[in-house]
Amino acid sequence: MDAARLLCAGLLAFALRRPPRSAAFGRAAFAAAFGRAAFAAAFGRAAFAAAFGRAAFAAAFGRAAFAAAFGRAAFAAAFGRAAFAAAFGRAAFAAAFGRAAFAAAFGRAAFAAAFGRAAFAAAFGRAAFAAAFGRAAFAAAFGRAAFAPRRPPPPAAFGRAGRRSAAAAAATAGRSRLIAPTARAGLKTIFIWNGQGGRMEPVCVLGAGSTRYGKLDDSIADITAQASAEAIGSAGIDPKEIKAGYISNVFGIADKQVHLGPVVMSALGIPERPSLSIESACGSGSVSFREAFANVAAGFYDVVLVTGTEKVTHTGTEWTTTYFSYCSDFFYEGQAGASFPGLFASMARAYLGEFGATEEDLAHVAVKNHENGALNPKAHLQKRITVDDVMGSAVVASPLKLYDCCPFSDGASSVILCSEKVARERGGDYVRVIGSGRGGSPAALQGREHLTTIPSTRIAAGEAYKMAGVGPKDVDFAEVHDCFTIAEVVDSEDLGFFEKGKGAEAAKGGRTARGGEMPINPSGGLKSKGHPIGATGVGQVAEVYDQLTGGAGPRAVPDARIGLTQNFGATGASCAVHIFQSV
Amino acid sequence: MGPKQEFAEKAREGLVLARRCSRCGRLHLATAYFCQGCGSGGFEGAALRGSGRVETYTIITVPPAGFEEHAPYAWVVLGLDGCDLRISGFMAGVSAPSDLPVGSRARVAGFDGRGIVLERIPGGAPGAGP
Known part of the structure; x- marks a missing residue:
């Protein structure tokens, strides 16, 4: 043993005196023999990092030494931006990553504190400024001329005129935030913030088309192609300009056709273009739209097709009910005999009990949506109904009756999305997508914290509002997921239009009618327009495209500038919310 | 045997198979693979008494395939005693809301072709304790 120790010491002394540079006595062998500390002492820290990597470097000498050796950028890449801020301070953070990243990391309040309110308004728009600091600060900062009261309720004498100015102010404020100064200065680069500190291409809806909703005779492949062709015509593009297709569908198997993407692309004369077939139960269409939006925003594609389609009515009520039950958390719900009317009926019973609303209150949602749908030539159920009709209709799943339920429908709808x-x-009509959000909920109702709230809607709406820089009061009308009357009531609360427990009362009071303060489902909604899932x-x-480009005819919401869509899958297990602005 | 099968076996004994997170103590139905609270994958088994109080329900008169002969029947959401978990399932013999006031006491009674089967606890008036 003594001889071995002596030999090691001798070698160490030799190595330290004259570090070997050749393979004759390799550095790896040196490190193995004497340890990494001796290695660093012998060859220096740079050689250490080269030999063992930067992670080992940081572990051996600390993060401060790391930053000194490799720079702050490498530091951020290695340990994350949070560690960067902790190590070098927020000012250094802003200098390194920009103010948008600063806001995303520390919040808008910290942003205002660090850079001042003027910078805040420039970065997030005046609407966000007013929301953050109040109307008085807004008026002080921008003058009373810029001040327009946030939405209603307007005095009856002024009707919707008051709304118009508020909406116009919100639209202007939103636009100033959405398009970066470079764009206004005429440069080619335009971008929007995605609410997470990143940059995106602004995305627009260039055209839209739909088949009639109802019982259709044509095959699912045909109706999908028909709606797509109408959207292509509406957008005024050549199909060859479409770079990719997003095709949403749930029960193509019922019409003997799954993998609809390539079938549709082939019918449109662009079989070589990639497509994605998407299923998220009744929320498939909005989830598909979101994926298309994300890809255009990211710059992968500049023009895409988004088409949703369904054909189930030929299977009959019993089998459609059965197929749809497969969208539930089947082990706990569908398997135990829960139909979708039954699941929403359970939410309805909980809601009526908790908030003292009545079945008649819910009936008003159906009456209002049929009123709108009667003006929609593509709606499945184009007829007006009364509260008595609803109350007298057959019970499907107590407390829901037939007229509380949307119909099973066939149909297809399509839009063309493109970069701004x-x-x-093109110079034609288009609508800008200013907010996009997604969220999830426990798949089974029993797992929800509250039985009368859909968490995925709240999460998705929060994201979408944040990205758009607007709030619920800035929205001029909404298309929401009213598969059952109770769903529209819950949606109107989860989206922030009304307080929790007040949605039924709002519907009864006409506040959600086309001429009301918060028009909901001017199309007729799922309830009357139909629900090809x-x-x-x-x-x-x-x-929304029709409404914001003046194509909604007699069901138009007057002076609408900002529209919102909310569509969920199953009992709201998945949800997407989008916000649109006229140009 | 997968967790759903184990769950079904316990339901046949009138029990609800749950799992308690060994890190944070949060209780889940046994069909969970990770803790919803803390993300831990470590659980301890816990078989709960399958009794509780009816929180909401529906009476189904237009049933899916396979349930035609049972209609009308109820599908019930039950808040389990002594914890914040709920369980839902099929309940026979309910044809009008007066048959099952919210708050009624009920329990897990089995598992078969109708999924989790629940039944009212005789004499269990709404509002009565466990």
């Missing part, structure tokens, strides 16, 4: 650069070049979310966007 493309939309501007894979198409519904895309159909909502088609309605």
Whole structure:
């Protein structure tokens, strides 16, 4: 043993005196023999990092030494931005990553404190300024001329005129935030913030089309192609300009056709273009729209097709009910005999008990949506009904009756999404997508914290509002997921239009009617327009396109500038919310 | 045997198979693979008494395939005694809301082709304690 120790010491002394540079006595062998500390002492820290990597470097010498050796950028890449801020301070953070990243990391309040309110308004827009600091600060900062009261309730004498100015102010404020100064200065680069500190291409809806909703004779492949062709015509593009297709559908198997993407692309003469077939139960259309939006925003594609489609009525009520029950958390719900009317009826019973609302209150939602749908030539149920009709209709799943339920429908809807650069070049009508949000909920009702709230809607709406820089009061109308009357009531609360427990009362009081303060489902909604489940979310966007480009005819919401869509899957296990602005 | 099968076996004995997170103590139905509170994958088994109080329900008169002969029947959401978990399932013999006031006491009675089967606890008036 003594001889061995002596030999090691001798070698160490030799190595330290004359570090070996050749393979004759390799550094790896040196480190193995004497340890990494001796290695660093012998060859220096740079050689240490080269030999063992930067992670080992940081572990051996600390993060401060790491930053000194490799720079702050490498530091952030290695340990994350949070560690960066902790190590070098927030000012250094802003200098390194920009103010948008600063706001995303520390919040808008910290942003205002660090850079001042003027910078805040420039970055997030005046609407956000007013929301953050109040109306008085707004008036002080921008003058009374810029001040317009946030939405209603307007005095009856002024009707919707008061709304118009508020909406116009919100639209202007939103626009100033959405398009970066470079764009206004005429440069080619335009971008929007995605609410997470990143940059995106602004995305627009360039055209929209739909089949009639109802019982259709044509095959699912045909109706999908028909709606797509109408959207292509509406957008005024050549099909060859479409770079990718997003096709949402749930029960294609019922019409012997799954993998609908390539079938549709082939019918449109662009079989070489990639497509994605998407299923998220009744929320498939909006989820598909979101994926298309994300890809255009990211710059992968400049023009895409989004088509939703469904054909189930030929299977009959019993089998459609059965198929749809497969969208539930089947082990706990469908398997135990819960139909979708039954699941929403359970939410309805909980709601009526908790908030003292009545079945008649819910009936008003159906009456209002049929009133709107009667003006929609593509709606499944184009007829007006009364509260007595609803109350007298057959019970499907107590306390819901037939007229509390949307119909099973066939149908397809389609929109063309593109970058704003493309939309501007065309010079035609288009609508800008200013907010996009997604969320999830426990799949089974029993797992929800509250039985009368849909968490995925709240999460998705929060994201979408944040991205758009607007709030519920800035929205001029909404297309929401009213598969059952109770669903519209819950949606109207989860989206922030009304307080929790007040949605039923609002519907009864006419506040959600087309001429009310917060018009909901001017298309007729799922309840009257119909619910071809894979198409519904895309159909909502088609309605918003029509409304914001002046194509909604007699069911137009007057002076609408900002529209919102909300569409969920199953009992709201998945949800997407989008916000649109007229240009 | 997968967790759903184990769950069904316990339901046949009138029990609800749950799992308690070994890190944070949160209780889940046994069909969970990770803790919803803390993300831990470590659980301890816990078989709960399958009794509780009816929180909401529906009476189904237009049933899916396979349930035609049972209609009308109820599908019930039950808040389990002594914890914040709920369980839902099929309940026979309910044809009008007066048959099952919210708050009624009920329990897990089995598991078969109708999924989790629940039944009212005789004499269990709404509002009565466990």
